[in-house]
Amino acid sequence: MADLTDGRGAVKRRIGTRLWLAGGWLTLLLLAAVFAPLVAPQDPLAQDLFLTRLPPFWEKGAEAGYWLGTDSLGRDVLSRVIYGARLALVVALVAGSITCIIGSALGLMAGFLRGWVDLVISRLIDIWMAFPPVLFSILLIAVIGPGLHSIILAIVIIDWTRFARVVRAEAMAQGAMDYVASAQVAGRGRIGTMLREILPNVLPTIVVLLTLEMGIAVIVEAILSFVNLSISTDDPTWGGMIAEGRASVYQAWWVLVFPLITLFLTVLAFSQLGEGLKDRFDPVLR
């Protein structure tokens, strides 16, 4: 009873700001990605060997038009960050959604149908949990070759268990409730019950997981670009920029800093969106 005292209004307000900030950043990113050719001050691929390692605008030796400086090949950091958002968001949306659908479907089946279906899926989850995920993704990319499709495929193959585990547990809990039994008495089939009765109740959890997964997908893409396995090295990716920035961190820190900050904010935004949604869906604030 002691903790009921913290004003509920204050908690709600904080969630509100959190959701707004996260949503605002992601919208900004989406707009930048869609209108990249209009927004980016430079061609992200254009190299200029006379303008290598220019510092950002507030430092001495900066050059107008290259607001956040240039990398070792004279490419504009700001423009590359903006174009990099394209790949990041495509991966987040596509890989996130496909992973979500496949993982949730398997989790739902395992949790509600039980029996041998559950046995097989649970065993697969166990096996998957025994793989180091980063190494697994790097290995997969090495096998199927670099490229956008490979990244998406790798994320789906690795991360479906995140959905399957949670959804399975939720579906099991829901399946044990009275309303499910009454739905079956009312003559609904097993699959019908699963889709009409269980799924809607598990959906809030799935949506929250999906937001979190999008943040994870962005990171995985960055990691794969960092290890130089994502897509061709010229194309602007945040991970690729980070890899280059890491190598020349003592000569040109800005090549690392700006994509890193962008990545930080994006991951934070996705997770805050997820947390905010979770609190919204939860009738009793946890």
Place this chain on the structure above:
Amino acid sequence: MFWQKLIARIGTTAVTLIGVAVIVFVVIRVVPGNPVAMMLPPGATEADVARLTALYGLDKSIPAQFLIWVQGVLHGDFGTSITTRQPVLDLVLGRLPATLELSIMALVMAVAIGGTAALTGTRLRGTKAEGAIDVANGMALSVPDFLWGLALILLFGVLMPVFHISGRVTPSLELPFTTGFYLFESLFRLRFDLWADIVSHMLMPALALAIPLAAIIGQLLKQSLKETMHLDYVTLSRTKGYGENHVITREALPNAILPTLTLVGVQFTFLIGGTVIVERLFSYEGLGNMAIDAVINRDLPLIQGIVILFAVIFTAVNLVVDLLYTVLNPRLRHG
């Protein structure tokens, strides 16, 4: 009862490990191109390639290769690395100590940081400081080790260069070590100069790995403490004349740790999985860094060995956590 459970657990663990072995085996043999061809100098004949392929057993069918591999493993032979031509087991065991030391150091840091956060937050509950701890926890939780590693490189490698951000030990130092456990052995040999150098190298990668786990521990433990602090035995202890610090650490903490422990087990395996990329980030000579090199070089037997070793470590960690839970919980111990 206890032994039955243990045997059942070992059974499922074995199934999991076999599953991992089969999947890696199949996946890496789908690799297009003959990895053997890459290791021969240009101008090697078809016959040379064929001979070397046969030497590594890569000319047989996948099931046949798997059987050969399993037979080898049962005799302690994990095959031979294609790039270095050394036994996989030697290579992997040579790097294992570095990764284990890093993971354990990270775990210790995570427990220390997360535990402090949870205890301080509980002690200061209802104040602004508690809110600040919660916000910091939330941030630390959302951002993965990869990004924390990069942030630490910038902060403590470039902006304030106080720690090493590359390697495991300064290369110019003479190392008297006979084992791979540099951190422990330097302490054991009372070589504090070396120990300081090693710690200075490990601190940043370990912290990067520790931050997300610390946040999880902080959050779970604080939640668990909060629930425990409402219970009657805590109140009873207050009437005996004990202060808040004693009540939190002696009465509430031992009972709050158990629910946290079960979840920290899985999270620790995530931390170990994270060493792969963090070692790469800090050029730390551990298993993970070797694994990425092996993937880039298409060193199939080595990749196989490393993945299996990771799987063994993961399942072992989970097993240990389960046993620890049984031992620490008096209700299970006697029930």
Place this chain on the structure above:
Amino acid sequence: MSFLSVKNLTLRLRDNRAPLLRDVSLEVSAGEVHGLVGESGAGKSMIGKAVLGILPRAVEIAGGEIWLDGVDLLALPPAARRKRVGGLAALIPQDPLTALNPSRRIGPQITDRLVDILGWKRAEAEARALDLLGEVQINDPARVMRQYPHELSGGMRQRILIASAFAAEPKLIVADEPTTALDVTVQKQILRLIAGMQARHGTALLFVTHDLGVVSKVCQSLSVLYAGRILEQSTVRDFFAAPSHPYSAALLGATPKYTDPEGSLTPVPEAIIARLRAEIAAYDEAHHG
């Protein structure tokens, strides 16, 4: 002078300042058993909690004094207050199933106060605990000291908590509905045990209960509470002979007689409740809510 003297104690909720206790005063002399009676929510156990310094965080003390053995507890700094209360008073809690720490053995849970707070030698404290466990009729006390709470029944655990409360030979024990959570068959035994221990040790007892039947057996004096107000204070003999407040009379009528447990249970009449509500509202009005 009374051993415990509560003067004009007012408690309220921290956030909306809703009053929980309104200007409550009571006196308990050394060795006296005083019953606090009322329906749930009347604030009776809040008095005991305020005395022991274990009010929930949501509750604050808005005014009043609590004198224990000649010292105003509310004027002491928190640490000194805890020490003083720990040495002079003890609690027999309501629910024996949650009042023992599940991860600690029984022995230390009885001896810890003696050793840590009162500075006894461990061996002396253990000997004392063994004696007390014998006194509360526990077989093989040495074995029980080494056991964990989950290995013992609810009745056993309540006996242990009683022994633990008497361990430091306190001058005052707050018993917060000590039999409510137990089986009916065990209730009587525990009640008899508490009464016997109280008589032997000469401890003052603040007995919180909703059961007038229990009060008639154990207490010498009592206070009847409604909505945080004390309606009536008297000796048990006078009260059961002729309660002075109509609410008390109605409450007495609502209590099943031991001689006739199935007898007529008349609920408290609406008119009395309405009058009480009006009185409380008038009080709150006069004290600005």
